[in-house]
Amino acid sequence: MSTIGTIGEISRTGARTNRAAQLIGVRLYGLLLILVLLSLWELSARLGWVVSAYWPPVTAILRAAVGELAGGDMLDALASTLRRAAIGYIVGSVVGVVLGILLGKSRVLRLALLPLIEIIRPIPTPAVIPPLILFLGVDDALKIFIVSLASFFPVFTNTISGVAAIDDTLIQTARTFRIGWLRTLVSVVLPATLPAVTAGLRTATSLTLVVAVLAEMIAGSSGMGYYLVQMQYALRPDLMYAAVLYLAIVGYCLNRAFIVLEARFVPWIGKT
Template identity: 55%
Template sequence: MSITASLTPGELTAKAPVRRKLFGDLARTRLSGAILIALLLLLWEVSAARGWIVSDNWPRFSAVLVAAYRGLLSGELAEILGATLYRMLAGYAVGCILGVLFGLLLGSNRILDWTIRPLIEIQRTLPSPAIIPPLILFLGVDDTLKIFIIMLAVFPPVFVNTYGGVRGLDETLLLTARTFGLSRLDTLRKIVLPATLPAMTAGMRIALSLALIMAVIGEMISGASGVGNYLMSMQYAMRADSMYAAVICLAAAGYVLNRIFLVLERAVLHWHHSTRLE
């Protein structure tokens, strides 16, 4: 029997206004955010059109939209954005897999924790951009380098959240598993993974934005096709409208990726309170 089926009609009626209030608050919050963004973009347009900011590097927002439209229509912006997203998602996937794997292993095994975690802590303290020059000497400037530095940026938040989720697991759950004679694999699959999923996905969501940031930084430093290299080229060519157009397309792509992640997270963690108000 489901929880909903076990509730009386009076209890369901009492909960309905609460749900409506929560969704109403969420809708108002999103509307407020959209209005703020629209006002800022309008201020951008007016400040350039009225000459409040006089600079060749501050074009009108309408000119940026035209540049974005032309770039997407010609396929140029779509191509560079696709190259950046490919590297970002590849590095993100590898970093998430390694972060979850090491988080589960070190969180559940004290010997591995004592042995390996000091190395991971050292890696966490190193700023990813700082190690790009040495990595270029070993990996060159192709996609391997960019995917690797993205993986290095993604790994720490996923590892820390997964590790913390395992270490914070209620001992009663593990004792119950032993009482019922569950094997280590069954305990991991049926108890540890479900209990740590909220922490894992929290780390993955943080890592998603880091992956996009590092993808652009890697392209700026190593010089390759992608948004990062395109931004540098437009800066040197004094084409500010095209430069801002790429930034806006990148921001839109990041927003879409975040919304997709939230939809997937809500589907996987539909039972958890953290996904109900996103």
């Protein structure tokens, strides 16, 4: 199981006193470093230190990013990417949890499906796009499928190993008290697997945007990935960096939202 969170989480738990002051205090040099790097970027672009025609100054990127707010293709592209990513993520995670629990509980299903899943799992996502174009076309169906496929695997593998790791005493206790299988599933198995499921969901969250964007690059007619490739051909680096900036902001917000939700719904995680 892989639980890869942010660096901030762990470091923050220890320091409760003067948190705000301490947060900035430790990071002061880091924030300065970012400012220095950004000014170097700006200067190098303005003074022509970098030998590339496609190295726009930071201010030009920010101007492009703000300009798109007033109305442009970029935010539409972002919205359609996010819509597909969200649908794919939800479908992939639900299927991942359901199959993970089913295969974790049933030996027959495990024998029947696990080898097939294990064969498909190592294929890098971009490679399945060309054959899928033949069956699903290049529209929403393809991209939603790709995103759900990519988010399925981490959720599934974590769920199945979570189910396998459940303390047998829990199940036996439920059986002793003659609790039905449905209630055992909902009240015993699910809560006990939840930390593992969450770990899978976290990996899936970070993958969805990556995969949604790459699917749009390979087979695209809309969305952020398509937009980026179009701007590459149009030689508009300022718009490309602005697009990356928006994607990074969205990625950051998703990660933050995940941490907040996780702390709310699985408060016992990481406290064992």
